[in-house]
Amino acid sequence: MNMSFLPEKIGAAFASVNPRLSKVFLPWVVKNPRYLRGAPKLLKAFNEAEEIRASLMTEEDVMIPPIMILSITNRCNLSCDGCFAHTLGNSGKSATGRSVMTVxxxxxxxxxxxxxxxxxxxxxxxxxFMLPGLIDICLNNRDRIFVIFTNGTAIGETELQKLKKTTNTVVVVSVEGGRELTDDRRGEGVFESAVDxxxxxxxxxxxxxxSVTITRKNHHFWMEDENLDYFIDRGAKLAFFTEYIPTDEGGSTSVSRSPMGDLNITSGEESYTVLKSEERKSFREKILYxxxxxxxxxxxxxxxEELFGGCVSSGKGFIHVNPYGDLTPCPVSDIATHNMKKVSLKEGLSSPLFVEIRKSEDMLENGDGPCALFSHQKELEELRRKVGAYKTGL
Structure with a gap:
């Protein structure tokens, strides 16, 4: 195959999605030729997927998201403070006795x-990486992109050798900041394993x-250039910064609004609280820099999400499937009307729950908070009862 034209074509494709993609990933692709071999299939599949979604929207009025989030296992070898998957019953010791999805x-x-x-x-x-057969799924679907979020402690030599065969897989390692911040939340020695x-x-x-959960405790760390550069120097090509969403373990979290409309969040989790308005503003400015x-x-x-007019959950931009097959609006929500063991994905995406959430502009407005649906718990509960959605957790 003559691949001399591919870097230019790949660069143009990246730029058509987001100009930053070309600048960040094209040099990597050129230095790692195996990605050039997989690029034509990925580029062709991307265009075909765009056409399919547009056709379904035009002809059947079915909104299909370009992204699916799959919480692929409830097993975890860590017990991180404030873990929403744990609180929802989707991970760790709090995981329910329900049967999980198989490979x-x-x-x-x-x-x-x-x-x-x-x-x-x-x-x-x-x-x-505690799910046997995880990388085989990526290898068996080479015309799709897979982004795996890991705590970085469970990738052995066998997994590494398999990953070297992929051209469609990105591995994102979760950290909180430096050694002290990461080990304080995730456990002693986790930072060293993650960086290794x-x-x-x-x-x-x-x-x-x-991948970083941004809290009042660590946001200053990530506003220092040299701290971000540390991870870039160790190979990071992309970063997910997600502002902390309080969990409601033990009923310790409450949400209200001030007379001026500001979001007030009271949580028993003192160490991991959401950013205040001014902190969120200054952090956003640094991210743009x-x-x-x-x-x-x-x-x-x-x-x-501001670029998309608010929250893009519920099929607007992505959808989530938990370890038991429940189709939920996003990973931090615990309501569903359909389970993927029983119905088709197309039927689930057309559910009244998702349609009603997408129609509600107010419910998808983040306002002064880390998550739109979290900020509108009362409205979401009313909708849950209206459409007959069930709770997915404990």
Whole structure:
């Protein structure tokens, strides 16, 4: 195959989606030729997926998101403070006794998503690398992008060798900041393991990144250039900065609004509280500076959602499937009307629950908070009762 034209074509394709993609990823692709071999299939599939989704919207009025988030296992080897998956009963010791999705079940969901025009699958958990056969799923679907979110402690040599065969897989390692911040929330020694994993991925030509939960405790760390540069130097090509959403373990979290409309969140989790208005504003300004000046593709939630008119959950931009097959609006929500073991993905995406959420502009407004649906718990509960949705957790 003559691949001399591919870097230019790939650069143009990246730029058509987001100009920053070309600047960040094209040099990596050129230095790692195996990605050039997989690029034509990915580019063709991307265009086909766009056409399928547009056709379904025009002809059948069915909104298909380009992204699916799959919480692919409820198993996890860590017990991080404030973990929403744990609180929702989707991970760790709080996981329910319900039967989990098998690898075959997940492949069925992915096959259905492919047929509907879903192009990118974000793989979460639990800890995804505790699911046997995870990387085989990526290898068996080479015309789709997989982004795996991991705590960085469970990738052995066997997994690393398999990842070296992929050309469609990104591995994102979760950290809180430096050693003290990360180990304080995730456990002693986790920071060292996470950084070691990032460096091994980089040495072996596997695209890597970082995922950070932004709280009042660590946001100053990430506003220092040299701290972000530390992770860029260790191979990070993309970063997900997600502002902390309080969990409601023990009923310790309450949400209200001041007479001026500001969001007030009271939580028993003193160490991991949401940013205040001025902190959120200054952090957003720093993120925009990083986007313009760093060789890193950055996704910031909820800040970037402003470009789409608010929250993009419930099929507007993405949808979520938990370890038991429940189709929920997003990973931090615990309501559903459909389960992927019983119905088709297309039927689930057309549910009144998602349609009503997408129609409610107020419910999708983040306002002064980290998450639109979290900020509108009363309205969401009213809608849950109206459409007969069930609680997915404990």
């Amino acid at each position: 075959q079940d997940w492949q069925s969901v992915i096959d259905q998503g492919r047929g509907l025009g879903v192009y990118t699958f974000l793989i979460a958990g639990g800890e995804p 994993t990032m460096e091994r991925l980089h040495r072996n030509g596997i695209v890597g990144g970082i 990083y986007k313009a000046n760093k060789s890193l593709f950055i996704i910031h939630s909820p800040g970037d």
